[in-house]
Amino acid sequence: MKRYLKLVNFEIGRFMKIYLVLIGITILSQLIGVIVMAKNYVANANEVIFVDSLPLEQFIEQYGEMGMMDVVGSIWFIGPIALCAAAFIFYIFFIWYRDWVGKNTFIYRLLMLPTSRLNILLSKATAIFIMVFGLVSVQLILLPIESMLLKWNVPFDFRIDMTVSEIINNNSYLFILIPDSFIQFIINYGIGFMVVFILFTAILFERSFRWKGALLGIIYCAIASIIFLAPLIYEIGFEASFFYTEEIFVIEIILGILVTAMSIWLSKLLLNKKVTV
Amino acid sequence: MIEAKELKKRFGRKQILNGVSFTANKGEITCLIGINGVGKTTILKGIMNLTPMDSGQILIDGEKMSKDMYEKITFIPDAITMIPTMTIAEAMQFMQDYYKSWNQARATELLRFFKLKQEEKISSLSKGNTAKVNLLLGLALDVDYLLMDEPFSGIDIFSREQIADVFTSHLVEDRGVVITTHEINDIEHLIDKVVLLDNGVVLKEFRTEEMREDEGKSVVDVMREVYRG
């Protein structure tokens, strides 16, 4: 346990620089985005109202009010989120392959640690989870700050004020990242982590058997997906609705846990018996 | 004692090891000799369970390899296995974090012996110094067995001498050491036992002093005989 925690900390430390850069980009881009968009809006309003002398009400009718929903939909806001998402998808692979590449193959050290090799897998996964949650938290903290910034830059008559929940509920990707129900949150990230473990298993297949392993890894991903989606494939494929929704829900939870457990078990087997440096 | 029995390993179409058996005793230096690509490194990785063998058995003091054995046996590969951006001090801290067998006093001694500076980053070290840090990280573990892969290859002559000094010092004394090399000359007098490998099998396994005493042959003589014959 102690070594596992140390490894988690170690993995986080190794990614820290890139992680901080990602957070920095997110903060800067989103804050700048709020200011730029607010200033543009206000400038446009001034132009239209004072130069073209359009009444305020008519301006609002034509151009709409400014609110966080405009900011949240802009590239300033989505861009860094997409960047972070891409970075972490890349990181799922990078977290393993960087230990193999180059002359200083750190994987020797990791595999020779006097601790269960499963700990290496779990610590890498945990590091990813913690950092993903960290990014989500940064977003949660940024939203009220951005709302404030918007308030300072856009006069009351021109803006719609929204609470953090309202902002999130109005935006489909934010809603996936931070759903309003905690159970949904657990389900969303549970599925995410299941996928991480499936990919880890595929990576370890590749690391164990190289070219053949890459193929096995892809096959494993397919099998895992089919198992997890089996009830849905059945329902859609046969246009049947044999299961009641609540049954599907329970079955999916069980299958999700099963697939995750299977992935971890297989990874452990590969790490202990098959992995090659 | 490290016992390797009938080790077999195939990479793709190439049968790297085809039934390799030998033993290496504690308190002795055993040298695996063979031209490059003969599977010496694979054997060491096999012992450490870094590369699974297709068949065969490896016992260390009669026990199979397990996670706890990494406190008893260690492997020093031919390149350093630390993150290059770490300083030497951080690398030592890492070892101390995970190994009960880490001996900080000995690590400090080795630092002095090799004249290394703790604050230096691994990536900024010369080739020779990198090899020394690599050696240090393995030697500072209080383990019974040390496996070293080509400890002398590609290193300048002064570093080589310093590293050779280690073998005659208390740092290695009483431990079982297995080293691989394709170049025996420098260390001929240092080793107790030689295992000659080729084509995935052990061609000859002998003790150097006995060979000199009984047949008046140097290791190189035997190699010449074995590989040419």
Add this chain to the structure above:
Amino acid sequence: MIRYWKSISIILVVILAIGAFYIQAAFAGKSNPEFAITTKSGDETVFKNISLHSNYQMDDLIISTEGSKYQDELSYVDRLVGFYTNSKIKQLQSDYRSFMRGKGDITELYEDEGILAYAEVEFKYHRGEASDFSIDIEVLDKESKERSAFTVDVPEKKNYNYVYINDVRVIDGTLKVTTTNALRSDQFNSDEVHIYHFNLTEQTLVKDEIIGAEQEGKHGKLDYVRLMNDYDELSGEKYLVFEMVYVEDINLEDENLHPDYYPEYIGSEFLTYNLETGEQKRIEIPDEAEQLMKQMRDTPGEIIVNNSKLHFIEVTETGLELIVYNIENGETESKQSVEIPKTDMDLQMNWPMFKIIDDKLYIVSSQIDRETQSPIMVADLNSGDILYVGTVEDRDSGQEKEIYGVNIYDLVVD
């Protein structure tokens, strides 16, 4: 510990931020307005057990005289199951869980005191084309809990592109399935409405009849045939009523030249089908009713089949025009004009929905906001008197809080 400050601080931030977000969400809840049906005049009891399926801003909710229930107040699983699932289906699913597996479509179900019956069209789907149609039939004897099932091929199935079920009824051991079959032809009009008769004891198809087989009516060319009965109704009606819509005959070649050209509506005929006798009969509807129908193509209105009667309802400048036609005797039973004050004629704007429940006509505007004066009304079918006028109000804050539009989807009996 100092060495772990990076990890520890990330974890702390995560727990604080995400924890705070969900704790706040759990405790504060949403400050959704508490809507309720409120009475302006009349007897509130007409809205007993009746509620409005609606939507306010982003949230789905059900509004009754008691108050409102938002979707996000439901438990997670209940939300998954669905907020608006038909209450009849819900009840059947809980009563006959095993039999009701995979049977969620109310049009395919029939229920009376003795049995629960179900029919479903099966087909093969290949390269974007459906073929090989058959009808699966399953019957549950409520008393003995016995289930029987059989499958019968659709006659002349090769002729059809698609077959779907409109209605299922059982009369004296005969299960009658009304289907719409799309003909595999490039004819302009290519739908047929069939009623298939199945003998439940022998499990065979005994009759296949077509509704309105004649393509040419007195008005012109038959465009389509439509079943008018309320599909929510599982049993009870004696008659099925079909509307046959006629259009001006058009030249196919012309149509190809002008793809946007639609054939002009000429008129409708009604055909009743007596479920007990199997008798098809074209009915002559009164001229006034026909007049209403034509106007209804541009103004809000509806034709409702209820209790062997046809109700023609149209919203006019001054209120509602209501004509009730009795199918049994072929006579106009009543003709009423329901007067609605001009100020309340928002109904005109908002395309209201109509429902007949217990001889009362419910009229509900599809959108309710501060300006709508009396968006909910209940009228007596026999007398035309307004029994009830009501609206939806935010109970907590009254009129002070800004009320955006509440959209009404449906009016349901719980």
Add this chain to the structure above:
Amino acid sequence: MNVNLNKREPVYLQVIRHFKEQIATKRLEPGQEIPSRRELANQLKINPNTAQRAYKEMEEQGLIYTEGNSPSKITKDEKVLGAVREELIGQAIDSFIAAIRPIDVPLDEVVGLIQEKYKGDKA
């Protein structure tokens, strides 16, 4: 200590010969402390096990002795020391004779040449 080790002869024998030469030439005095086996291994760059074997052999031959925990010392036994000297001289003469015999030189000539060379070298 600097020794050129031969790779074909057992190292421990070479170490013993080296010690005998040192003793015979009085570079190692009777009773003088000698390096520990590890120090020796280190100085000669040989395997500590070999050094150990050489010391063990020398101890058996009585060339060195160990009292309690203190380091080993060169023997003070005159007989042994004398024997070492004789052995070395004998070995040298044996190999000289083996080398000169094939040339077939009369003994007197050889002795004369030796005397001349030996004195000249010393001067």
